[in-house]
Amino acid sequence: MYQLDWNLEELTPHQKTIADYVQKNIHALLYTTESEIAEQLSLSNATVSRFWKTVGYENFKDFKNHLKEQTEISPANKLENILKQVESNEMQNKLLAQSLQHLQETLLYFSSETFQQAIDLLSNSNNIYIYSPGPSEGLANLIQFRLSRFGLSIHLMPKSGHEIFETLVHMTNNDTILIFGFVQLHPETKVILDHSKTIGCKSIVITDRLISDFNTNADIVLYASRGELWEFHSMVAPTFLIENLIIAVGMQKKEHSIAKLEELNELRRKYKDILPR
The missing domain is CATH 3.40.50.10490 (Glucose-6-phosphate isomerase like protein; domain 1)
Structure with a gap:
């Protein structure tokens, strides 16, 4: 999971709530609107809109562009994501x-x-x-x-x-x-x-x-x-x-399937000396 670098000391309680939501829903944000975030958190649209500039972006669109660049889906980062989730001694249990x-x-x-x-x-x-x-x-x-x-x-x-x-x-x-x-x-x-x-x-x-x-x-x-x-x-x-x-x-196709498998076994028996398994 992509981890954003939050400067928590500069965030208000409402902004920390937004940051928490963003981090937990990082991959869904590309398809989310500010209004939906505000509704989910019971905050005003203005509060959500001001948040992006506080954390270093011009607006929500600018944040999405940054997120898209950083979370590009590829075979390499898929593997990297799963390796980050498990330690070598517990990988089998996790998988x-x-x-x-x-x-x-x-x-x-x-x-x-x-x-x-x-x-x-x-x-x-x-x-x-x-x-x-x-x-x-x-x-x-x-x-x-x-x-x-x-x-x-x-x-x-x-x-x-x-x-x-x-x-x-x-x-x-x-x-x-x-x-x-x-x-x-x-x-x-x-x-x-x-x-x-x-x-x-x-x-x-x-x-x-x-x-x-x-x-x-x-x-x-x-x-x-x-x-x-x-x-x-x-x-x-x-x-x-x-x-x-x-x-x-x-x-x-039980009868037909069994008949074909019996034919296969017969072929194996007939040519077992030439083509042993």
Whole structure:
């Protein structure tokens, strides 16, 4: 968490209250107004407006510009933030506690009805296309590997640029697109979702945002907590969600899934002397 340098000796009691609020809500301030701060603290707008000059800024806008420069979100400062929170001798306990928190938050917003709709789509689609930019690539490989064993037709899409058109041209209204949409709606994701709607291809988005453009652009949205924007993003909850999807699809297509796995075992036995495990 970014720590501001407050000169507490020069602040009045009201100004200390504002400073405390600012420090506790540092990353939300970029999207907050002076009136909202005043309302939260039961202070006048004038008191809040005068505060910024007292702490060295021309106005609230000037403070926001400074804050934006100092709290730029990057992989480096995400890692730095989490390292500041834990000592080496307690890191495992801290990370475990955070992982449990992500899982609990994911379950808090879990909808059995929406989850079943996703299972139905994945189980009955002719083809499943997966778009997985950035760190979600590992999750895409996991679900491709597992669902392919059940006999489903899985296609991983290119990550960016015009190459996605080579995949979009083959999608039909009997297919499903599974998208990992963490943090924000990428231009490629926007194109994929728009094309899906045009041709009637259903879309499932797994995201770490409760409120985003995905809610209005995708057919099904599944939430998985990964932490706040400025934190080191955990993939524990998304992995948990993916593993549940895999198991649920296997159960829904139980006879077919077991038959394909038996075929796999037979191949292993037949060629075990040539290709030992």
